[in-house]
Amino acid sequence: MTGITRRVSSTLELSGVSRFFGQVRALDGLDLKVNPGELVALLGPSGCGKTTALRIVAGLEHASAGNLTVNGVRYNETPAHQRDMGMVFQSYSLFPNLDVTENIEYGLRARKIPARDRSKRVSEMLALVELGSKAKAFPHQLSGGQQQRVALARALAIEPNVLLLDEPLSALDAQVRSQIREEIRRIQIELGITTLFVTHDQEEAMSIADRVGVMNHGKLEQIDTPIELYTNPSSPFVASFVGLANRIPGEVTAAGGVRILNQSISLSRAVSTFAPGTKITAIIRPETLILTSENDPDATRGLIALKSFLGPLTKLGIAVEGSPLIHINISSSDVKHLEIGQHISFKVAASEVMAEHA
Amino acid sequence: MAAIMKVSPFKWIFIGASAFLSLLIFVFPLFAAATYSFRGEAGKGRSLANYRWLLEQDGFYPNLFASLKLAAIAGILTLLLMVPTMVFLNLKAQRFKPLIDFLCILPLIIPVVSLAIGAQVAMPEVIQNSEYELVFFFVIIALPYTYRAIDTSLQTVQLKTLVEASRSLGASWFATILRVIVPAIRSGILGALFLAFALGIGEYTITSLLHWETFPTWTVVAAQQNILGAIAISVFSFIGAIALLTLISLLSRRGTKRESLESENEGALS
Amino acid sequence: MKSGVVETPRKTQGGRLGSQVFPLLPFFAFTGYFLIWPVLAVTLRSLRGNEGEWTFSNYTPLLHGSYLHAFTTSIKLSLITSIIGSLLGALFAYVVVRYASGKFSAVLDSISAVFANSGGVPLAFMFIAAFGTEGLVTRVLKTLGWDIYAGHFTIFSFTGVVMVYSFFQIPLMFLVFKPAISGLRKEWLEASTNLGATQVTYWRRVAIPMLLPSFFGAFFLLFAGGFSAYATARALTVGTVPLVPIIIGTLVDGNVVSDQQNLGDALAVGMIIVAGVAMIGYVWAQKSAAKWRQS
Incomplete structure (x- = not known):
């Protein structure tokens, strides 16, 4: 004081x-x-x-x-x-x-x-x-x-x-x-x-x-x-306004979840339910995307198009067919072997996602 | 702002007083002159008699054209002189700004009458014997206004960035000024051109003191024969000048309108 | 924050004075030859007698009699019209900035520019149409019970000239002063209100102190403009009101004997001196704001 x-x-x-x-x-x-x-x-x-x-x-x-x-x-x-x-x-x-x-x-x-x-x-x-x-x-x-x-x-x-x-x-x-x-x-x-x-x-x-x-x-x-x-x-709106988020296109499944990339994930409770077959945009935080092995059944393959060093984290931009560039944050100590142009596999490590009408 | 204004009942007093005064001082005389100018022969009825009289005068067209010609040349000379000067001044020679500021305000301070006497003393015969002598002095007399117009519009553009971008893309200085800077400051250029032109058209003092005849000096002479005709000229030139100037200012506003609208919305809503 | 940014270019510019002056030469040559040189020339000639000797004798008539009277009349006229012009012009500028839409204000700008700058001769005739013995305003006022010609008034008198000069002094003030009013940021009023001050306090402590330098600057411009105005008075009065510019005009128009030529020179220089005093006032007004004004 x-x-x-x-x-x-x-x-x-x-x-x-x-x-x-x-x-x-x-x-x-x-x-x-x-x-x-x-x-x-x-x-x-x-x-x-x-x-x-x-x-x-x-x-x-x-x-x-x-x-x-x-x-x-x-x-x-x-x-x-x-x-x-x-x-x-x-x-x-x-x-x-x-x-x-x-x-x-x-x-x-x-x-x-x-x-x-x-x-x-x-x-x-x-x-x-x-x-x-x-x-x-x-x-x-x-x-x-x-x-x-x-x-x-x-x-x-x-x-x-x-x-x-x-x-x-x-x-x-x-x-x-x-x-x-x-x-x-x-x-x-x-x-x-x-x-x-x-x-x-x-x-x-x-x-x-x-x-x-x-x-x-x-x-x-x-x-x-x-x-x-x-x-x-x-x-x-809040999800995409607060923090960084990927906006990934997908579709609502018959089970009431969403299918994005190569995975089926349940919808967040906060979102009103969509009819099956609805085209949606899922909002995915970069840190919920993780690199995985090629053999993982959920894996999506993509091409590293961008790599930017942010200190402790490195941001990768991955080009995937049918989606805008997807951003992933990974620990900088894990990226040494990753180069632009290289193929890579990743998946969504979240049990629920936020989605809105495409 | 609305809430603050609640405490101010002055608003309508201010607006009312200004409206009344401007009506009395400006609108009414202009209106009076207009009605006079349409007065019929022997002061009866409405007619274009005074305007017809005007057009029948021998001096009307020659003097009008002389004035238009001199004013147009003055406008062009102003641009040729001032645009490069002002661009360079703002770009490379800021230290001369106060001096040029001062030189450009001088014509407001030095009485035109004194300048006219000085011109008779100082100008060589070659210049004094040509009516184009007037052009130089129109440029000088318009300087305070044309300088301000160009300077203001130069302040609103990122001159340095524009020039560097243009030069780094390989454009010559000449191309840079003509194709980058001139379009960027076109409202100022247009304004300066018009100001010099308008001043040249209406200039009386130096013209009459140097014994030249142009439209305004002819008007004064013609008025001695027919005051209604002189009033008709006045109305004609006033309305014409106001219309032209309004048109130009509204046109030059169009370019900047989008930005200002956006910022207005911002202020109201964000 | 800016000091570093401003100082660096200055330092690097130091060695290139020549290359800086060079592109400005056309401007300096033009204003030098067509503005400064005529003023210098008439000043020099006014100091010469009939035999070409140096003398102040050309100025002696200015110090008494009708020429002195002309100067006092001219000064009085420009003082009165610049007071009227600056007060009313400032009021109009305030009202327009505060309450008018952008488009309306642009139209008013054009009208004012015409009234203030290109009006000289037409203004006089418009004035006759409005306030002459048969003028429209005169007749309207008469039906309202006010005969402006009941006393000694004529439009060719001093009062008439004061009125017709207001036609250009008010719009000139409007144009010159409007930017200063526009420069008052709405944040200042809001901050002032937020801090607990009334509008009166805001005007007394912020707005008026900020406007005063521009106001006085504009006032001196009006004074200089009114003092040297020629066309309007010439077209209106044909010499009934003794004003210095009109007297110079008659001297120039007449068959000039050399005595009168010297007198004309002295009168012209006398006008420059009076206007120069106004200029000093103008500079003073600008300087007084330099303490807190940016750049």
């Missing part, structure tokens, strides 16, 4: 929150509860409604229907500037005409906090984001990462109920991105602040959040811990 006084963490709850733009349902009955001190990430493709949800929480947009509460108190009608929510925007949100100190104390001035308390608070915040040396710099003199740290400090300076992060890392370089990501998580845990984080980057969401909500077409498809989401996706 850096000696920063903070309030008791808040609970943020959305129930049935919707937002319509004319005919378009940008957000369609969102139910979401963020527990005190929890970091929930909303993940989804562009246009899925995640940013709309965040902006409704912040009061920058109003909900067409539904309830928004903080600690049980309805917030729908509270004007944005009275909500006490700290928000970090995607980029360029620092006031360019104010230096770092003035930016951070902007919210404190709006609250008429006396100068002495303000400057104390500013130096605490600067220490928190490790930018003490830049107190008098103007935004354009800072790097993208530094700007976002100032934006975080500015949002936290007002001791918000809830911290809202709107794709705060998407404008940054890959290296800076993971560094700031870890910093955000460290500070969030340190302050125990309830946080809603919006991103389209699944790796970002999975690595930072306590729970991840996957959104599609204005709806929450599934909300769970990262590991649950990865291992037990509730829908093909």
